[in-house]
Amino acid sequence: MVRTRAFNPSTALSTAVDLFASKGYSETSMDDIVRATGVSRYGLYSTFGNKRELFEQALERFAEGMGKQSFLRLLEPGASLVHIRTIFDERVADMCCAEEHKGCLFIHTAMQLAPDDEELQGVLKKFMKRMSKAFAVGLESAKETGEVRADLDSAVAGELLTSTMFGLAVLGRAGFGEEALSSIVSSTLASFAP
Numbered sequence: 001m002v003r004t005r006a007f008n009p010s011t012a013l014s015t016a017v018d019l020f021a022s023k024g025y026s027e028t029s030m031d032d033i034v035r036a037t038g039v040s041r042y043g044l045y046s047t048f049g050n051k052r053e054l055f056e057q058a059l060e061r062f063a064e065g066m067g068k069q070s071f072l073r074l075l076e077p078g079a080s081l082v083h084i085r086t087i088f089d090e091r092v093a094d095m096c097c098a099e100e101h102k103g104c105l106f107i108h109t110a111m112q113l114a115p116d117d118e119e120l121q122g123v124l125k126k127f128m129k130r131m132s133k134a135f136a137v138g139l140e141s142a143k144e145t146g147e148v149r150a151d152l153d154s155a156v157a158g159e160l161l162t163s164t165m166f167g168l169a170v171l172g173r174a175g176f177g178e179e180a181l182s183s184i185v186s187s188t189l190a191s192f193a194p
Helices: 009-023 030-037 041-048 051-065 068-073 081-095 105-112 118-144 154-173 178-190
Strands: none
Touching (some): 009 041, 051 105, 081 178
């Protein structure tokens, strides 16, 4: 019986996330994944399934890594604009890190696959809806403390913040620096002021 080398699935999945984020789904081959993870094809297939199934798990992992704890903080009492700004600051710093070929897995997915893949469209829409809802809840809390206008439609503003987040990822990928992206965040949040 052939024995396969043991590996840490969580580490391999994180490596796959980075690979898919930098190259996109279409440009990432199973050979690329094998090389990057150091895991055999058999090990990858038996643990994650085929490339598409691995990619879907990578999307979930990427979503969790996109400041999930910070977003959960928006659902707690006392959430404020400071918490919303922190989410943006964390993402902008990540988008502008010095790591070569840093990318956003959701942007790659939206641009490469979602136009022709209803299932992935659904995954992205679900994620964006959750993000918008969390922003809206945080804005409602900020409204109670007078940080934002009383007449602000929090649901619409939550969608604006989500769109801004994804727009920043595109700009970051296009080479815009941290200062430019942070300025966009500041202007967006200032538009909610009383």
